[in-house]
Amino acid sequence: MSEERIMDLKRRVYSAAKDEGARVGMERTMEAFEESTLHIDEYVMEMARYVRDLKAELRNRMLDLAMEAAEAMERNGMDVVIAHTRKEALDAVIDVVGTGKVIVKSKSMISEEIGLREYLEGMGNEVWETDLGEFLLQLSRGRPSHFVVVSMHVPREGALEVLRRKLGYRGPPDVPRMVAAVRDFLREKMLSAQVGITGANAVAAREGALVQVENESNVKLTGSLPPINVVVTSIDKVVPTLLDAIKIAIVESYMLGGTPPTFIDVVSGPSGTRDIEHRLVRPAQGAKEVHVVLLDNGRSSAAGSLLGETLRCIKCGACQLACPVLTTVGPSWGSGAYMGGIGVLWTAITKGFEEAGPLSYLCAGCGICEEYCPMDIKISDLVWEIKRMASAKLEEELGVADS
Amino acid sequence: MLDRRTLAQFLIENSRRTGNPLGVPSEKLSEWAHGLDIDIHMNSRTVLYTGLLYQLVPYIKGLESLMSRFEESRVYSLASSMGSRLQSRIAGFSADRKLKDRVTKILMNAYKLLDASGYEPAYYGRLEPYSGALFYDLGMLEAFKEHANKVLEFLEENGVELVITLDPHTTIALKVLYPRFVGKTPEVRHLLELAIDDVVSGRGGRVVVHDPCLLARSLHLHGRLRRILRAAGYEILEPRRSRERTFCCGGPLESLFPKLSSEIACRRLSQLSKLSETAVAACPICLANLTRDCGPKVSVLDWLELVEVKA
Ligand code: SF4
Numbered sequence: 001m002s003e004e005r006i007m008d009l010k011r012r013v014y015s016a017a018k019d020e021g022a023r024v025g026m027e028r029t030m031e032a033f034e035e036s037t038l039h040i041d042e043y044v045m046e047m048a049r050y051v052r053d054l055k056a057e058l059r060n061r062m063l064d065l066a067m068e069a070a071e072a073m074e075r076n077g078m079d080v081v082i083a084h085t086r087k088e089a090l091d092a093v094i095d096v097v098g099t100g101k102v103i104v105k106s107k108s109m110i111s112e113e114i115g116l117r118e119y120l121e122g123m124g125n126e127v128w129e130t131d132l133g134e135f136l137l138q139l140s141r142g143r144p145s146h147f148v149v150v151s152m153h154v155p156r157e158g159a160l161e162v163l164r165r166k167l168g169y170r171g172p173p174d175v176p177r178m179v180a181a182v183r184d185f186l187r188e189k190m191l192s193a194q195v196g197i198t199g200a201n202a203v204a205a206r207e208g209a210l211v212q213v214e215n216e217s218n219v220k221l222t223g224s225l226p227p228i229n230v231v232v233t234s235i236d237k238v239v240p241t242l243l244d245a246i247k248i249a250i251v252e253s254y255m256l257g258g259t260p261p262t263f264i265d266v267v268s269g270p271s272g273t274r275d276i277e278h279r280l281v282r283p284a285q286g287a288k289e290v291h292v293v294l295l296d297n298g299r300s301s302a303a304g305s306l307l308g309e310t311l312r313c314i315k316c317g318a319c320q321l322a323c324p325v326l327t328t329v330g331p332s333w334g335s336g337a338y339m340g341g342i343g344v345l346w347t348a349i350t351k352g353f354e355e356a357g358p359l360s361y362l363c364a365g366c367g368i369c370e371e372y373c374p375m376d377i378k379i380s381d382l383v384w385e386i387k388r389m390a391s392a393k394l395e396e397e398l399g400v401a402d403s
Numbered sequence: 404m405l406d407r408r409t410l411a412q413f414l415i416e417n418s419r420r421t422g423n424p425l426g427v428p429s430e431k432l433s434e435w436a437h438g439l440d441i442d443i444h445m446n447s448r449t450v451l452y453t454g455l456l457y458q459l460v461p462y463i464k465g466l467e468s469l470m471s472r473f474e475e476s477r478v479y480s481l482a483s484s485m486g487s488r489l490q491s492r493i494a495g496f497s498a499d500r501k502l503k504d505r506v507t508k509i510l511m512n513a514y515k516l517l518d519a520s521g522y523e524p525a526y527y528g529r530l531e532p533y534s535g536a537l538f539y540d541l542g543m544l545e546a547f548k549e550h551a552n553k554v555l556e557f558l559e560e561n562g563v564e565l566v567i568t569l570d571p572h573t574t575i576a577l578k579v580l581y582p583r584f585v586g587k588t589p590e591v592r593h594l595l596e597l598a599i600d601d602v603v604s605g606r607g608g609r610v611v612v613h614d615p616c617l618l619a620r621s622l623h624l625h626g627r628l629r630r631i632l633r634a635a636g637y638e639i640l641e642p643r644r645s646r647e648r649t650f651c652c653g654g655p656l657e658s659l660f661p662k663l664s665s666e667i668a669c670r671r672l673s674q675l676s677k678l679s680e681t682a683v684a685a686c687p688i689c690l691a692n693l694t695r696d697c698g699p700k701v702s703v704l705d706w707l708e709l710v711e712v713k714a
Contacts, residue, residue, distance in 0.1 A: 003406045010404055010660065017666045027670070034643065324651045324667050361407070361659055364667075365540060366616040366651035387542030394408060398415055400545040 005358045009332075013362065016332035025155035026145070026327040033321040036258035037372075044254045047247050048374035054244060055312040055375065062311070063300045065205050066235040070294060072208025076269040077282075078290040082235070086114045089232065089295045093197075096230055096291045099124040101194045104186070106214075106222045107131035108199025109147055109315060110234050110295055112337030113350055116197070128189045130218040132182055139166040143331035145339060147317035148256055153330035186218070196226040196287065200233040200267075201252060201314070202245035203294070209242050209268035210292070213249035213261040220265055224286035231267070234295040236311045242266065248314050255316040255374050302349040306385055310345040312375040319369035319379055325362055333362050341369045341379045348386055357390035405473050410658060414537065415546060422553075423455055423533045425462050431498075432458040433528035435507040439514060444523040448564040451514060451524040452554075454534035454573030457506050457687040461498035464691055467661065469496050474661055502694065506687075509707040513569050513594055519602040519712040524567055532557050536572040539580060540655045551576070551585040558589055566591045569707075570687050571617035571624075579621070595627045595685070604713040605635030611642050611678040613671065613693065613703065614649035615686035625649075628685055628706060635710040640678040650674060654688035669697040676701035683709055 016022065058065060070080040079096075083089035093116065097103065103125050105117065117127050117138070129138045133151035137144060140162045144150035154162070156175055163169035163178055167185060171177040190196070198219055200210040210231055212219045223229045239245050246264060253261035271286025282288050303311060319342050320326050326333055326340035333339055335355055338346035341363050348356035360383050369379040417426030432455050436443065517524055535550025554577070558566065566589055568574040578591040595618075612629065619625040625646045629639050644650040653667025675682040676699035684690055685706045693703040 003408050006407050007404060013660065014404075014662055017663055031643070322648070324653065324670065325656070325663070328663065328666050328670065360542070362656070362663075364651050364653060364655040364664075366655070367620045368616070368648065368651065371620060371647055384542060388544050389542075391411075391542035391544070394411055395543055395545045398408075398412055400415060400543070400549065 006361065009358045009362070012332040013329040016329045019153075019330075021155050021158050022153035022330050023328065025151075025153050025158065026330060028155065029149055029152040030321055030327050033256065037255070037318065038258075040254055040258060044251060045374070048251045048255070051244070051248055051251055051314065052312060052375045054239060055314075056309070058239065059303045059308055059311050062235050062238065062303055063296070065238045065240070066294050066296075069203050069205040069208060069238045070292075072205060073268075073292055074208075076208045077272075078208070078269055078292050080292045080294065082294045082296065084296045086295075086297055089114050089293050089297070090116065090119050092291075092293045093120070093230055093232065094123055096228065096289075097123075097125065097195050101125045102189065102192055103127045103195045103197060104130050104190050104193040104222045104226060105197040106199060106219045107134045107150060108197075108232055109144075109337045110199055111197065111232050112144060113297065114232075114295070115336070116232065128186065128193070130186050130190065130222045131216060132179065132218075135182060135186065136162055139163070143334070143336060145326070145330040145334075146320050147315045149317065149321070152321070152327075190221050190225045193226040195228045195230060196222040196224070197230045197232060198223045200231055200237060202248040203233060203238045204242040204245040205238050205240050207242045207268055209245065209266050211242070211245040211249050212265040212267070213253055213263070214265070215262040217263060220263065223265070223267060224271065227283065227288050229267075229270075229287035229290045231290065231292045232295070233292070234297070234299060236299050236313075238294070251374055252314050252316045255318045255372075256321070298349045298352075307345055307349055307382060309377050310342070310349060310382065312377055313342060313346070314375060316374065318372040318374065322368045322372045324366065324368070325364055329362070333359065335359065341383045342377070344383045344386055345379065353386065353389060356386050360384075360387040360390055363387070404476070405470065405659075407659060411541065411543065414541075414658075418533070418546070418550070423459065424537050425459055425466065427459065427462050429529045433531065435510040436514070436526055436528060438507065439511055441515065441518055443514075443526050445525050447523050447525045448562055449522060449524045450558070450561065450563045450566055451517065451526045452558075452566050452568055452573070452577070453510065453526075453531060454536065454568065454570065454576070455531065456534070456536065456570050456573055457510055460506055460687045460691045461500070461503040462496070463657070464499035464502055464694065465496045467657070470661055502691075505705075505708065509705050510569075512707045512711060515712045516598045516602070516707075516710070517567060517594065520597055520599040522567065522597060525561070527557070527561070530557070534573045534576045536576050537658065539576065541658065544584065547580070548585055551581050555581065555586055555588065563589050565589060567594060567597065568592070569594050570685075571615050571622055572686070572688060575617050575621055593622060593624060595624045595631065598631060598710075600631055600634035602712055603631060603635045603710050605632075605637055605709050605711060607636040608681065609638045609640055609679050610681045610683045610709065611640040611675050611701075612645060613642070613652070613675055613682050613684045613689060614645055615684055615689050616649060616651050618685055619647050619649050623647075624685075631710055632683065632706060637683075637709065642674050642678055644674065652684075652689045652692045654692035657688075657692060664692060665695060665697070668692045668695055669699070672697065672699040672701055672703075675699070675703070
């Protein structure tokens, strides 16, 4: 690993740490998070332990389970591709989407991982993010700083400025008015889009169903208003049953906000009706086609490795909001989709050690992430392992003997 | 800006030359014991092992101001040959005087507290090797193991049966990391586990606690810290993030990302300052990193500056 990469990172985080606005945004978000998660109900924690044990057990049959899920989803009338690499995933999406389309898209870290929006735009499509945070980032050309609260580094003042500059917003600087303006803008896009791209928080193998958890209702609309729905998700999210998948949705929501989800959406096929003479007609009110991409991209081969337990991660983002480093430097400590300590691990799995190595040095090893993680992932310890690998070569060069 | 390679080289060369990564002459690190008015029990099978960490704090601070100029400079990617130039340029860095006096008192106080609690530990002064903790934080496992081996040899040669440590980093190194990577250690106890509440006193007043990360999350000694502070007459205030959920001072990032470590320290200071003008920590790294002037009005003291042996 070249020293230059670490210096690059250093330059980026130093300049990020100077961004006062971002710091204010992150401090406010962190404080709200601390208050809302002080007491999490024992019944939720019990569910979390169940999910943790289940996912630990599934790790070694992830691909088999993904196949089972794919078959079930096909039976339900969805079109499924298991993509082994980033390129296969992008190809699968472009096969469906083509070019010259208006596309609306909800937030998904998997689509960040493969750079989906940029790719689709490059292929001549107009793409709009429908999650408010992602939308703000799209307008400001920013990167996410968190798995869920993607724009935690954009304070209300920053949001106002972006909306004024990019959307011609003329209203007052109050948050509800700003949100209403975005809603009007995006509603029009959703109604005119030919394709809606969504993600999934969990996938049920037996039922062939996708589970999505959200508060904004944009996922529902993005997935059902346009005639074609493409769902981009990954194989580590597949669990045996719909009940398991819903438990994940519930745990995720509580871990970050301390409250149950506003919406849990289950998608197990295209919209249809049998109301007239019991003959299936597609679509009814929703999408007529549902295409699913299940991405591997390093996950199945990581299962048996040192980083295997990372695959238990449900991407709730609790560890990230607790992290003093991430909430100081924001997206600069990341590889695009994956940020913070857990981001170092996901980066190693999906992009390799070369990419993850420099990032590992930003971890102070304080261990707060492990305190918050409902999946009991030894995040700090694993990041240290990556640091060790990154330092091993240097030590060799400096003549420190391997004893 | 300082690059990783130059930093690593600096630390390793110093370690080879002086035994500690900052290259401080070993006599300076054992000076504190000269002022002790009680005898050191050199035949004891119990040893006070400082791991040199508290003693290095004034030098870390001295180096910090020098390094911050490096961090500002546009020269980066210092070729490795410049490592030795860096070496000579910073060879003359001096200790922060005030902190040096404070650390001397902290360490003397620790020894007295052990004595008053019924322990008679040996202290080997200049012969005491460094624990390697800093190398562990940088992921430099081989350098860490070299140090660990020296410490284990030192303990064995002196027939040590009980090691008493003073700070969380050294404690974790000996208790958890040595057995994991190198070999078995004799029994290790942190001073907080051994000091007796009945023998302490203090000035009293309200103090906000800054739990050091490892002390709370790995050693679970945060309750013990509060009890002894209360026994010494202090009223404890809890900041927004405390106990196992404490907020890191940023100290471990000091070597590679000094500016970031100071940003994080200032965030923590601001959280602490909401409750009191006096905060208490129990870790030399916290002490080094939280001793800075960046706005919030709060001074951070070590618990060994607040808790004394009753007269
Ligand atoms: S590592 Fe744990 S806390 Fe962090 S996002 Fe994953 S499940 Fe949540």
